[in-house]
Amino acid sequence: MIWGVLQFPGSCDERDAVHAYRLAGGEARLVWHEERDLRGLDGVVVPGGFSYGDYLRAGAIARFSPAMEAVAAFAAAGGPVLGICNGFQVLCEAGLLPGALLRNAELRFRCHQVELIEEGTGARLSIPAKHGEGRYNAPNELLDQLEAKGQVAYRYADGHNSNGSARDIAGVTNERGNVLGLMPHPEHAVDPLTGSTDGLRVFERMSGILA
Amino acid sequence: MAKARVLIRPKEGILDPQGKAVERALPALGFEGVEHVRVGRMVELEAEDPAQLGELCEKLLANPLIEDYEIQQL
Numbered sequence: 001m002i003w004g005v006l007q008f009p010g011s012c013d014e015r016d017a018v019h020a021y022r023l024a025g026g027e028a029r030l031v032w033h034e035e036r037d038l039r040g041l042d043g044v045v046v047p048g049g050f051s052y053g054d055y056l057r058a059g060a061i062a063r064f065s066p067a068m069e070a071v072a073a074f075a076a077a078g079g080p081v082l083g084i085c086n087g088f089q090v091l092c093e094a095g096l097l098p099g100a101l102l103r104n105a106e107l108r109f110r111c112h113q114v115e116l117i118e119e120g121t122g123a124r125l126s127i128p129a130k131h132g133e134g135r136y137n138a139p140n141e142l143l144d145q146l147e148a149k150g151q152v153a154y155r156y157a158d159g160h161n162s163n164g165s166a167r168d169i170a171g172v173t174n175e176r177g178n179v180l181g182l183m184p185h186p187e188h189a190v191d192p193l194t195g196s197t198d199g200l201r202v203f204e205r206m207s208g209i210l211a
Numbered sequence: 212m213a214k215a216r217v218l219i220r221p222k223e224g225i226l227d228p229q230g231k232a233v234e235r236a237l238p239a240l241g242f243e244g245v246e247h248v249r250v251g252r253m254v255e256l257e258a259e260d261p262a263q264l265g266e267l268c269e270k271l272l273a274n275p276l277i278e279d280y281e282i283q284q285l
Contacts, residue, residue, distance in 0.1 A: 057274055064271075093274065100277045102221075107228045137225065137277060164226070 001207055004031040004041040006071070006087075008051035008062050013084065013187060017045045020187040024203040033065040043080040043206060044071050046087030048130075048185055058101065058133045059089030068094055080209040081179045082202070085131055088171070088181030097174055097181045098146060099138035104131070105164025113195070114184055115157035116170050119150070124157060125198035129184040136165035136172070136183070143167055149175060154182055178209050212257040214285040215264055219273045220251030251278070 005017045007030045014030055021028035028045075031038070038044065051062035062068060068090065075081045075096050083091040091097040104110060111130040118125060138146070143166055146152055154171035155161075161168045163183070171182025186199030221227040229250040237245050254272055258264060264282050273280040 056271070060271065060274070100274055102225070102277060103228055105226060105228055107232055135226075139276075 001026040001042040002040060003028040003043045003045060004038060005029070005045040005047055006031050006033060006067050007047070008033045008049070008065065008067075010051045010053055011047050011049035011086070013048035013185065014045075016185075016187040016190075017047045017084065020190045020199065020203050021045075023190050024200050024207065026203075026207060031067055033062070033067045036066045036070045038067075038070045038074050038079075041074075041079075043082070043209075044074055046071065046081065046083040046090050047187075048085035048087060051086055051090060054086070054133075057089075057093065058086060059091075059093040062086075062090045063094035072096060075174070075179050078176065078178050080206050082206045083179070083181035084185055084187060085134075085183055088183055089133065091179060091181045096179050097172055098142055098151070099136055099169075099172060101133050101183070102135040102137050103133050104135055104162070106162075108132070110134070110162045112162070114160045114162070114170075116154045116160075116182075116184060117157050118154055118201075119152050123201070125154075125186075125189075125201060126196040127184040127186055127189045127199050127202075129162075131163070131183055134163040134165065134183040136163075136169045138166065143169075146172060151175065151177075153180055154184075180206065212259060213261040214255070214257050215261060216283045216285055217254040217256070217264070217268060217272055218251060218281045218283065219254070219268075219278050220249050220280075222277055222279050225277055 018028040109132040186202035189199030234248040
């Protein structure tokens with residue numbers, strides 16, 4: 001599989017995402033935000049960082065980039081799309097994922113290792129999180145719907161929801177399941193050198209979705 | 212060109228930690244009896260066609276899922 005990792009002005013985790021996909025057994029290349037042509041790619045990552053300076057709201061400007069227009073069409077055709085941190089915010093702003101990310105409840109930028117529970121399997125993953133605007137929010141009826149349809153992908157384990165996310169939600173998918181966004185950074189947990197390789201599981205999950 | 216001002220604030224019922232932080236800081240400065248502080252943002256602009264402003268707010272200036280907006284024509 002060949003993955004394209006978007007690169008906006010202000011992205012900062014795109015190289016780690018490329019590295020992670022190579023470790024997970026795939027190929028990956030960077031896609032500049034002005035590119036519109038995603039032909040030849042089997043999947044797309046919208047990486048972490050501070051796209052366009054996070055002006056207005058995190059992710060609000062990036063959604064109008066040429067590359068994101070192409071990603072919307074790619075996702076509509078069933079292609080796998082993974083949004084990490086700022087990428088999750090961009091996908092929510094673009095309407096490709098439900099909900100929105102707000103300022104952390106305690107107003108602090110949180111940077112620490114968190115434990116996630118994978119919905120369905122109950123697998124426990126240890127992955128770093130680093131964000132100031134990671135409080136997942138959606139109206140209650142929408143949250144009920146997401147839970148009923150199995151669109152909650154990851155929750156923070158007890159005691160690990162440090163941003164105040166509704167129902168401990170750390171990551172969600174679209175209804176079809178081919179678009180996934182999460183706040184913690186699986187691309188920083190792929191090498192034993194940094195303490196955990198649990199992030200690989202997230203990349204392997206996405207590789208299992210074929211366009 | 213028509214001048215306008217757009218006020219954007221967190222929707223009612225959504226926790227606004229910035230507003231809370233301001234509210235908690237006030238008594239320390241001797242300002243008692245101030246509550247329900249909400250912090251939002253204000254955008255000033257000039258538009259050729261003010262009829263576009265609603266759509267512009269819905270699509271970019273505000274996120275209708277979490278924010279309310281109010282357009283003031285100046």
